[in-house]
Amino acid sequence: MKNVDLIINARWCLPMTAEQLVLENHSIVINEGNIVALLPQTQAEQLYQATQTQNMDEHCVMPGLINNHGHTAMTLFRGLADDLPLMTWLNNHIWPAEQQFVGDAFVEAGSALAIAEMLRGGTTCFSDMYFFPEATARVVDSSGIRASLGMVVIEFPTNWAKDVNEYLHKGQALHDKYRHHPRITTNYAPHAPYTVSDQTLQAIIINAEELDLPIQMHIHETAAEVNDSLAQHGKRPLARFKDLGLLSPRLIAVHMTQLTEEEMDWCAEAGVHIAHCPESNLKLASGFSPIAELIKRGVNVSIGTDGAASNNDLDMFAEMRQAAMLAKGVAGDPSVVPAYQALQMATINAAKSLGIDSVTGSLEIGKAADIIAIDLSDIETQPFYDLPSQLVYATGRDKVSDVWVAGKQLLKQRQLTTLNAQHVSAQAQQWATKIRSVS
Numbered sequence: 001m002k003n004v005d006l007i008i009n010a011r012w013c014l015p016m017t018a019e020q021l022v023l024e025n026h027s028i029v030i031n032e033g034n035i036v037a038l039l040p041q042t043q044a045e046q047l048y049q050a051t052q053t054q055n056m057d058e059h060c061v062m063p064g065l066i067n068n069h070g071h072t073a074m075t076l077f078r079g080l081a082d083d084l085p086l087m088t089w090l091n092n093h094i095w096p097a098e099q100q101f102v103g104d105a106f107v108e109a110g111s112a113l114a115i116a117e118m119l120r121g122g123t124t125c126f127s128d129m130y131f132f133p134e135a136t137a138r139v140v141d142s143s144g145i146r147a148s149l150g151m152v153v154i155e156f157p158t159n160w161a162k163d164v165n166e167y168l169h170k171g172q173a174l175h176d177k178y179r180h181h182p183r184i185t186t187n188y189a190p191h192a193p194y195t196v197s198d199q200t201l202q203a204i205i206i207n208a209e210e211l212d213l214p215i216q217m218h219i220h221e222t223a224a225e226v227n228d229s230l231a232q233h234g235k236r237p238l239a240r241f242k243d244l245g246l247l248s249p250r251l252i253a254v255h256m257t258q259l260t261e262e263e264m265d266w267c268a269e270a271g272v273h274i275a276h277c278p279e280s281n282l283k284l285a286s287g288f289s290p291i292a293e294l295i296k297r298g299v300n301v302s303i304g305t306d307g308a309a310s311n312n313d314l315d316m317f318a319e320m321r322q323a324a325m326l327a328k329g330v331a332g333d334p335s336v337v338p339a340y341q342a343l344q345m346a347t348i349n350a351a352k353s354l355g356i357d358s359v360t361g362s363l364e365i366g367k368a369a370d371i372i373a374i375d376l377s378d379i380e381t382q383p384f385y386d387l388p389s390q391l392v393y394a395t396g397r398d399k400v401s402d403v404w405v406a407g408k409q410l411l412k413q414r415q416l417t418t419l420n421a422q423h424v425s426a427q428a429q430q431w432a433t434k435i436r437s438v439s
Ligand SMILES: CSC[C@H]1O[C@@H](n2cnc3c(O)ncnc32)[C@H](O)[C@@H]1O
Pocket: 071, 086, 090, 094, 095, 098, 129, 130, 131, 152, 153, 154, 191, 192, 218, 221, 280, 306, 307, 310
């Protein structure tokens, strides 16, 4: 008998390693934060002795979800400015509010709120793009979640940095500080085509190559963005970035609602990844990303919530369902983006785009134990025929009962173990009182 830290016995297990593979009555054996075996429960009982055993008798156990694009601390602006198009929302509401309130304390409180919400919804990893990422990093570190934090660049002064040099310098400092952290990686996060110059993008491409990091950027979010670029540069943003050499497997293009056939071919040929944000695109009426067409061409598509000020939640179960449904509507074909593909987008595809698929994104021996358990015993999930279908089309985030990241339990029967939910809520309410009194 081998001694191990934890055994999770699962009624159903969806490892996300092979199309439609569903294991029944299997055990996930975990030691020092990693998965060391995945085998039938009867065999596990003979081979392993665990310090702790968790029986998930009515649950599906699967890899934690990866929210592949967001602005964590914007949870504190949830509901501040609704029902507006992107540029009105940014120029008249969000950027002024950020100028007034965003700082280290704001980002720490907003990140704690976001991470609490994400963990309770089965998200074990997120990719972020926001100011004061060192404050987010502290909460990632103490809460136990996994994250890829953006080294943001936006070419106007903000409370975080006065110019491009300072943005790049502060980003580099973040990268240096966390480069050996077991759960924190970094990515370059130039904001958008209309806020970052060619010269800055060239510097970012070189830096990203040197540090071997992904680059995430809002691209082709709206038709107005594309038209403005035509007026200013004589090119659509994607053509401009193709000429700059930005289209490569490093790039995670966020949104991508406006695409010609030729542009989709460029993305496929260059190995560009796409972070699809269906709810944000719907709420701001930004457009519809043709993800079925992109997937058909072999483009790696993942899912993000975007910030809570344009969504207005960080619910990856809702996002998976929207992604599947919207793709069918856009393609006029119900067979596109079936449930299993939506689950891939929310797990392994995101891990691949972030360059962390050797660590997370599926349940495999040698990977970190980033695991969620979903209770399928309730009335809303009866009867039961097909597991992926049940998870994407019938289940909600409230059915996530338990969450582990790197083998540490962060949600236990829906209770957060590392974050104080009352304190997190109280802080958010204090910020809202302050923001309300000024706005
Ligand atoms: C440089 S930090 C991120 C910056 O982006 C703003 N933002 C939030 N959501 C969106 C979106 O959908 N498109 C463009 N910009 C967005 C956020 O408020 C920060 O200023």
